[in-house]
Amino acid sequence: MRRILVIDDEPFVLDALKRVLATSTVAVIGASTADAGLSAMRESPVDLVIVDVILPGMDGVAAIKIIRRDFPAVRIIAISGGGNFGLNAYLPDAISTNAYLAACKTAGADGTLAKPFETAELRALIDQVT
């Protein structure tokens, strides 16, 4: 069974990603902070991490650097809405969002996606990076 870890402090995003990605062959686990996500990874290995950038405590970029160092085989997708919450507040084209995702790429993310995105876009990116 493939395991995907989603790290996002937006409960709605966490629940939605679990709902759309979980299948009979894919288990999705969630964490609302980077620290909780890293602890989960140490307890049980995962194949893919989908991580938000602006998180309470450790941010997504710092988390990606740790994952790259400690779990080099794990694939990473970074997602961001520019530090804003909710569909209407996301700024997918803003400098801030672009900058956050560029920082993730530099830190070692295999793919990036600006919020909001469609399920098909996420699935295509997962196929591309795994």
Added chain:
Amino acid sequence: MARLDSSANSDAIWPGFTRSEAKPIRIILIDDHRIVREGISALLTLENDMAVVGDAGDLDTGIELVHRHKPDLVICDLTMPGCTGTIAVRKLCRECPTMRVLVLSAHDSLECIRESFAAGAIGYVRKDALRVDLLAAVRRVAEGAQAICLGVSDMLMRNWLLEAGTTPPAANAPLEPEDRQILRLIALGVPTWRIAADLRRGVKVVEKYRANLMRRLNLSSTAAVTRYAVTCNLLSREEVDRLVSAD
């Protein structure tokens, strides 16, 4: 047959012509958010004509870097620890008078923008602007021209319209396509004879049409037509930008 001079022996096509080597715009970033610095740096580094030569999370370190690297441009946030309003811009411009400072901030009040320029900034880009806006601003500012992003430009335009003092006429007045076309041309400052030529009408016909249109819409001057056209979105963003820069 024309006689070849001695330069024909050289490898040059145009003797004496050498292309000046394009040097990248050397930039220092000052922002207390590490992710923003890392991200902006990654974005700018993708451009062939830009190079980030240093970044700092606070103003004092930023000033040290500026003295050390003597960059072409500093991209600076406004609010950092121990630093609010336009203190950062003022201090940078005082310490490094030849330095060009482009503000990159989440603040978008007119007061903040005005104070930044008064403090010595040459450009202002909001953090929610598009990436291309920032790149365009960096290139303009590096050439010594003032630059703002589209969001700031929209704010200034709205403010300019409000400060004009006249209440904009009703934007929902019924307009025929030809009304819109002529209003657009008047707003853009196209002379009547040219409008007549473009529409293949007589000058007097256009003059009368124009006068009737302005009377019907209660517009007493070309400036009022321009304001009306902006209010009714008859002009493209680029056209509005051109009008603002010519104003």
